[in-house]
Amino acid sequence: MDTEIIRIFEENIDAGLIKKAGDIIKQGGLVAFPTETVYGLGGDALNPDSSRKIYAAKGRPSDNPLIVHISKWEDIDLIVANVPEAARKLAKAFWPGPLTMIMKKSDAVPGETTGGLDTVAVRMPVHKTALAFIEAAGGYVAAPSANISGRPSPTSAKYVIEDMKDRIDMIIDGGDAGIGLESTIVDLSGERPMILRPGFITKEMLEEELGLVDTDPTIFAGDSKEPPKAPGMKYKHYAPKGMLTIVNGPEEEVVEYINVKLKEASFSGKKTGVIATDETADRYEADSIKTVGSRQDESMIAHRLYTILREFDDEGIEIMYSECFDTGGLGQAIMNRLLKAAGHQLINI
Numbered sequence: 001m002d003t004e005i006i007r008i009f010e011e012n013i014d015a016g017l018i019k020k021a022g023d024i025i026k027q028g029g030l031v032a033f034p035t036e037t038v039y040g041l042g043g044d045a046l047n048p049d050s051s052r053k054i055y056a057a058k059g060r061p062s063d064n065p066l067i068v069h070i071s072k073w074e075d076i077d078l079i080v081a082n083v084p085e086a087a088r089k090l091a092k093a094f095w096p097g098p099l100t101m102i103m104k105k106s107d108a109v110p111g112e113t114t115g116g117l118d119t120v121a122v123r124m125p126v127h128k129t130a131l132a133f134i135e136a137a138g139g140y141v142a143a144p145s146a147n148i149s150g151r152p153s154p155t156s157a158k159y160v161i162e163d164m165k166d167r168i169d170m171i172i173d174g175g176d177a178g179i180g181l182e183s184t185i186v187d188l189s190g191e192r193p194m195i196l197r198p199g200f201i202t203k204e205m206l207e208e209e210l211g212l213v214d215t216d217p218t219i220f221a222g223d224s225k226e227p228p229k230a231p232g233m234k235y236k237h238y239a240p241k242g243m244l245t246i247v248n249g250p251e252e253e254v255v256e257y258i259n260v261k262l263k264e265a266s267f268s269g270k271k272t273g274v275i276a277t278d279e280t281a282d283r284y285e286a287d288s289i290k291t292v293g294s295r296q297d298e299s300m301i302a303h304r305l306y307t308i309l310r311e312f313d314d315e316g317i318e319i320m321y322s323e324c325f326d327t328g329g330l331g332q333a334i335m336n337r338l339l340k341a342a343g344h345q346l347i348n349i
């Protein structure tokens with residue numbers, strides 16, 4: 001399949017191109033599009049064949065449900081059986097934006113889209129191109145991240161093209177994704193709201209609207225016996241091709257430890273990399289040293305993380321070490337993704 005690649009600027013959306021992209025979805029095709037979190041791989045959420053195609057293009061297990069993207073609040077009524085009060089509150093505070101809510105689904109949503117579950121994940125992105133595209137596509141776009149299953153989510157069109165070229169009908173290049181990590185997922189289908197995937201909208205922000213919010217305990221434990229509640233969180237996601245280890249401890253000792261390990265790796269002929277911070281970058285010796293920015297600037301760390309993992313892959317880095325980051329606020333999402341990328345290999349010194 002030939003993939004058409006088009007460029008749409010958020011500041012100046014070309015109505016003709018958006019219509020063309022929307023028509024592809026209406027006809028059962030697939031279009032990758034930018035959002036504020038990561039790029040999505042879109043298909044018609046109400047068409048079971050489209051969802052099957054999404055799983056095939058990603059190489060994703062079909063028990064892993066898709067997020068349905070909408071462009072206006074009223075559209076939720078068709079796909080959610082009973083919109084809870086909590087959803088109204090959260091939508092008011094955080095939609096459009098990087099928050100996904102899970103609720104009981106209506107019959108309009110095929111089981112193919114929800115991986116056979118009786119709940120549906122819904123998100124209204126804030127990215128203007130995404131909103132215009134969803135509207136043009138008929139209002140309901142199922143979209144996982146636009147990567148091959150198991151690779152880091154794409155934060156720029158370059159990586160979507162790398163993974164999806166010739167597998168889908170169209171890619172909309174909208175430049176870099178601002179946030180760089182996937183949306184926060186909160187499950188509103190149970191007794192108490194529960195975070196299934198941390199993201200830019202933090203637990204503290206949700207609790208300000210709803211009172212106490214739980215967090216799925218399995219998402220930080222590498223050795224949990226329980227499966228995570230978001231089926232997708234069980235897969236070894238966000239993974240670079242090489243081996244990544246996170247090192248936690250006082251700054252000086254972390255730098256020293258990582259340098260010793262890097263030297264060992266390089267003696268045995270391996271290509272090495274470090275995920276460093278502006279504060280430490282010039283103290284490392286490795287084939288590739290990447291900084292996430294200042295340790296204080298969590299938004300920048302989130303924004304840079306997946307790009308760095310992809311760049312290590314491009315450079316053929318085999319052994320990687322990363323510093324550890326704080327776990328408060330947005331740090332929760334950062335450390336969740338980093339731990340997954342490292343297969344939970346964390347060394348405390």
Ligand code: TXA
Nearest residue numbers: 037039040065119120121144145182183230231232233
């Ligand atoms: O930021 C995002 O959310 C991006 C952009 C494209 O919007 N999308 C994204 O989709 O990250 P995906 O498919 O890569 O991740 C969706 C996660 C998976 O872990 C999936 O298992 C979970 O959401 N999920 C979806 N529907 C669910 C449901 N009904 N119950 C529990 N988990 C669900």
Ligand code: MG
Nearest residue numbers: 144145153232
């Ligand atoms: Mg994904």
